[in-house]
Amino acid sequence: MVTLELTMNIYKPTPTNIKRAAEYIRQGKLVAFPTETVYGLGADALNKSAVARIFEAKMRPFFDPIIVHVHNLEQANLLARDIDETARKLIDRFWPGPLTLVLEKSDTVPDIVTAGLPTVGVRMPDHPVALALIRETGRPVAAPSANRFGSLSPTRPAHVLEQLGPACSMVLDGGACTVGVESTIVRTGRKKIELLRPGGITVEELTGVVGEITITTEHAIVEAPGQMEWHYAPSKPVLLTDTITVKDMDKSDTGYLFYSEPGFSYHEDRSEILSSRGDLREAAANLFSCLHRLDDMGIRQILAESVPERGLGLAIMNRLRKASKKRNHPEGIHRD
Numbered sequence: 001m002v003t004l005e006l007t008m009n010i011y012k013p014t015p016t017n018i019k020r021a022a023e024y025i026r027q028g029k030l031v032a033f034p035t036e037t038v039y040g041l042g043a044d045a046l047n048k049s050a051v052a053r054i055f056e057a058k059m060r061p062f063f064d065p066i067i068v069h070v071h072n073l074e075q076a077n078l079l080a081r082d083i084d085e086t087a088r089k090l091i092d093r094f095w096p097g098p099l100t101l102v103l104e105k106s107d108t109v110p111d112i113v114t115a116g117l118p119t120v121g122v123r124m125p126d127h128p129v130a131l132a133l134i135r136e137t138g139r140p141v142a143a144p145s146a147n148r149f150g151s152l153s154p155t156r157p158a159h160v161l162e163q164l165g166p167a168c169s170m171v172l173d174g175g176a177c178t179v180g181v182e183s184t185i186v187r188t189g190r191k192k193i194e195l196l197r198p199g200g201i202t203v204e205e206l207t208g209v210v211g212e213i214t215i216t217t218e219h220a221i222v223e224a225p226g227q228m229e230w231h232y233a234p235s236k237p238v239l240l241t242d243t244i245t246v247k248d249m250d251k252s253d254t255g256y257l258f259y260s261e262p263g264f265s266y267h268e269d270r271s272e273i274l275s276s277r278g279d280l281r282e283a284a285a286n287l288f289s290c291l292h293r294l295d296d297m298g299i300r301q302i303l304a305e306s307v308p309e310r311g312l313g314l315a316i317m318n319r320l321r322k323a324s325k326k327r328n329h330p331e332g333i334h335r336d
């Protein structure tokens with residue numbers, strides 16, 4: 001009765017269940033919870049051994065730092081040595097929301113959280129369940145995406161169970177995530193404002209508030225170790241193409257990820273469409289669910305169509321490129 005077992009630790013986010021989840025976190029256990037971007041695997045950020053459990057459960061290398069989630073500014077002030085003026089502006093405009101700020105860390109933050117870096121990634125999620133859980137816990141909550149390292153991010157509770165079920169004392173059910181791609185990561189505090197990972201807040205939105213920003217994502221390997229060459233990958237190889245054409249329909253072992261409704265007849269049984277009307281916001285929200293479904297189909301590879309690289313399209317293309325790089329790293333970092 002595997003199914004029964006698998007659904008057992010998904011809980012509706014009632015006040016009682018949120019209290020229980022908070023109690024688990026205070027005891028050093030792991031709880032998966034919804035955010036507006038993807039599900040997080042949460043632990044008490046101030047408890048070293050609890051954070052170590054996250055690394056163990058995800059099989060995440062210790063050099064990849066974890067984002068800390070807060071429910072108010074007081075908690076952010078506890079984590080960061082200083083919140084500079086640019087960071088303040090961004091906080092005013094985008095928190096709660098899908099923006100992580102990389103700030104100089106205070107001594108309160110254990111080194112394991114930041115992988116020894118002098119900075120800490122902080123974010124206030126825009127999700128009532130996440131905020132209630134952090135408030136109820138009374139501590140900042142360290143949480144990476146609730147998937148095995150390098151694998152597809154979870155945007156529904158079932159995705160969490162598939163990859164990390166036994167590691168979680170509880171999975172709080174918030175349904176499907178509305179944004180669907182991870183937070184944008186920005187580093188301030190130096191001369192330039194740097195984009196370390198494109199995500200739910202677009203570059204256009206950022207520049208509207210702070211002017212010019214430097215895009216560091218493609219070469220951030222040393223300072224943002226999570227920006228590995230491949231990541232966010234299904235178990236099947238992903239081939240990225242500009243557009244999927246009718247000529248591509250002759251492949252028998254291939255699943256298709258379309259950006260929008262194709263103008264020709266296609267294999268509906270092994271295709272997913274990110275947004276039939278070609279809307280980038282909808283496409284982002286559907287991205288990981290579509291990839292999870294394709295990964296579960298009886299196909300050998302996934303042919304993915306590019307999306308326009310503006311707005312949320314930048315984050316979508318970043319994820320698809322990284323997923324497609326895995327092909328070249330067969331013996332790369334191991335997934336189950």
Ligand code: TXA
Binds near residue numbers: 038039067120146
């Ligand atoms: O939307 C999100 O950000 C989700 C939800 C759960 O909040 N979290 C998430 O965490 O995507 P994760 O661990 O999957 O990705 C966090 C990324 C990693 O690539 C890591 O390297 C980077 O954030 N990061 C964390 N702290 C950092 C720091 N101090 N400096 C540079 N990069 C950092």
Ligand code: MG
Binds near residue numbers: 145153
């Ligand atoms: Mg992740």
